[in-house]
Amino acid sequence: MTQLIVEQAGPVTLVGGGALQAEDLRVAQTLAPYVVAADSGADQALAQGVRPDLTIGDLDSISAEARVRLGAAGLCHIGEQDSTDFDKALRAISAPVVLAVGFLGARLDHQLAVLHSLVQPGRSPCILIGAHEIVFHLTHRLEVSCAPEEPVSLFSLTGVQGRSTGLRWPIDGLTFHPMQQIGTSNKAQGPITLEADGPGMLVMLQKSHLKTVMAQV
Template sequence: MKSEIVRTSGVVLLVGGGECNPELLSASLPDASAIVAADGGASVLLDLGVMPDAVIGDMDSLPEADQRRLAPGVLHRISEQDSTDFDKCLRNISAPLVLAHGFLGARLDHQLAALTVLCRHADRRCVLVGQEDVAVLVPPDLPLMLAPGCRVSLFPMGAVQGRSEGLRWPIDGLKMTPDGRVGTSNEASESAVRVTVDAPKMLLILPVACLDALLDGLRAAPKGWPAP
């Protein structure tokens, strides 16, 4: 079996070429065990004065001038066109958590592709961080501490059922599908929220101000989804 390009026991900061929240991105840099760029995301990091540990992608959006600025051995070109650069990165990173900036916002088709990748690689725990929202694939059991009234959106990417505590509209007993019952615009009715699901098909979308609360919940979550 081919080994991953990046393997670490800490948090990986993954940067794409899309819109980033500069304050959150800069705040994430000191705690990252490894910094990875998806193709053109390398330009974002280089402009911040940060040399990525790895750059992964087909390199169709990374200018040659920036490629020449990279340290030797950093660039990992994957030429196949059957997957996105985000997919190429996530399947080649082994880490307890990936914080991915630059994959939400700007183009809806890019956002949809990124959300699909989260489901495709459910065993790779990854949080997408955008300007307004954060999104993650819900693990089997996720506890959260949120302010009452906080927006909590649940969107099924396939058939999935679950249970909830602390939500204004509980999801217990609901059969949720993308073309049927969804759970967007729910909200926390109390500070302690818990969501459990029976399949790696449910997206959780929270306001970006809830990033720390989400990370705390993921650390407390007892297990993730197994590798396929």
Template structure:
């Protein structure tokens, strides 16, 4: 299929834990709304519009109603990918903010992390109740504040090449699931930087640093 192309950031809405404050937070930065299958039910309940509803349509309650309201409804029947992955490969946008994709069901949270790794070239930030999560680019630098929590969890084997501004440097550390992780690190200074040998590291910071994370991904080196 030809991807739907959007000139502005996209808020991806899943069917997991979500409140209206979080949705508004995302929409203020990414005004185009795309529902991942059952995420459309949140929008219906709140009277919120969507540009598109994408997925295998096994959870959306009123696909015909969305068509009548002018939304693009894309049913993708294949079962090799999650609804979030379908949204990502079926659209193109400058960046994505994912809400309703963490919490409630842990298997869906794991699926969202998997989607980050499957689409390393796309700028995607998942917004949770307390945190934001994103796939760290190989060269990442952000302005946070001293003492801010910075956690790294490898989704695949990845090595820390260099770092600055972290309480516990990650230089020359070989990370891998089940072997070595880097959770509960912290910023020692206002500016934090990390370099990795490849994509593969999920980074988590406090939700109040969402804008700093977006800035860091926009300016990240390839």
């Protein structure tokens, strides 16, 4: 169990070493100015002109140049190898919400590991920002003013039921499970609500809803 290293009263941006769009980092930093990098995410941030307040991980991927630029005070080494750098960093952060960029769109195995960490207990709420959507763990009742025909995708990593309003295909009465029922490529008919009866449900929405979701996770 990683001890808390970063404790912030406001949102935190977490930068990874995967596919990263400069605009996504800019938006995240605007909403969450305190920046943490997960290992080689430091190189990504520095390349975009953003100096991380702290870099956390096993530090086996960060470049020698980034190490020098950040200095020993800017690096936090967590040596255990049973978890990913994303998980190490997320466990070490206490914040109202974490905006994570650079964790989607590159290696599929890395993305799957990130999604696994996203639904684990004891972490600060986290919203993944990707090239086309945001992804987050549904733990509270959610209300979003979607436009008609807007995509709304659900995918549970365990067995869980839920309720919805405003979807073309309502989820009430369904038991979601990764080996059975999934809910990708649903459509909004207008404003929607979503609820889950337990942990494990991932929601994918358009990036335009980031601020709305931040206020509710």
